[in-house]
Amino acid sequence: xxxxxxxxxxxxxxxxxxxxxxxxxxxxxxxxxxxxxxxxxxxxxxxxxxxxxxxxxxxxxxxxxxxxxxxxxxxxxxxxxxxxxxxxxxxxxxxxxxxxxxxxxxxxxxxxxxx
Amino acid sequence: xxxxxxxxxxxxxxxxxxxxxxxxxxxxxxxxxxxxxxxxxxxxxxxxxxxxxxxxxxxxxxxxxxxxxxxxxxxxxxxxxxxxxxxxxxxxxxxxxxxxxxxxxxxxxxxxxx
Numbered sequence: 248x249x250x251x252x253x254x255x256x257x258x259x260x261x262x263x264x265x266x267x268x269x270x271x272x273x274x275x276x277x278x279x280x281x282x283x284x285x286x287x288x289x290x291x292x293x294x295x296x297x298x299x300x301x302x303x304x305x306x307x308x309x310x311x312x313x314x315x316x317x318x319x320x321x322x323x324x325x326x327x328x329x330x331x332x333x334x335x336x337x338x339x340x341x342x343x344x345x346x347x348x349x350x351x352x353x354x355x356x357x358x359x360x361x362x
Numbered sequence: 363x364x365x366x367x368x369x370x371x372x373x374x375x376x377x378x379x380x381x382x383x384x385x386x387x388x389x390x391x392x393x394x395x396x397x398x399x400x401x402x403x404x405x406x407x408x409x410x411x412x413x414x415x416x417x418x419x420x421x422x423x424x425x426x427x428x429x430x431x432x433x434x435x436x437x438x439x440x441x442x443x444x445x446x447x448x449x450x451x452x453x454x455x456x457x458x459x460x461x462x463x464x465x466x467x468x469x470x471x472x473x474x475x476x
Binding site (some may be wrong): 251288290291292294338340348349350353354355 | 402407420456465467469
């Protein structure tokens with residue numbers, strides 16, 4: 248069974264600064280995918296970024312980037328130039344390559360961006 | 363684009379009552395699933411379906427039933443609600459069963475069982 252752990256229940260950052268959210272996971276699989284989802288106060292879950300385990304290059308989407316350390320089973324999310332609209336719950340999620348679309352989620356990190 | 367539509371958005375039940383959470387998607391997605399979200403526990407998979415007529419259990423299926431008679435609809439039934447089922451429920455869909463990188467989620471349904 249896979250587990251995903253987010254050790255930071257809450258974080259805050261000043262507007263325009265950079266923040267890193269941590270995520271670790273446990274699996275015996277070699278091929279898998281990792282995701283960060285954002286849940287703003289509206290509750291709508293939105294995909295932020297994804298990483299395929301077989302790719303060594305870290306994924307980047309505009310102000311969002313990941314630091315994927317496969318050996319350490321670590322998958323952190325860096326948000327640069329934080330904006331007020333980044334205030335949300337952030338969930339790390341994992342899925343093995345052969346598991347359809349059944350995601351395993353971490354417990355979430357609540358991020359508050361302060362003006 | 364409607365995407366994934368869940369109804370109702372809010373519901374209060376008494377212990378022992380039954381109800382159905384509705385989920386519909388208009389993207390012709392094969393895969394649909396139900397998650398529940400509880401504080402500190404992220405989202406946990408209840409049931410899922412890889413196509414019409416096919417359903418299977420997820421991590422926390424007890425107390426819930428599902429059916430998939432059409433591609434578009436995937437209702438979640440609580441036959442006898444319990445306070446432990448107080449949660450926010452999310453329906454999600456995606457194209458096919460291969461990993462496409464994105465599940466499309468509904469806006470969630472907040473259920474309170476008294």
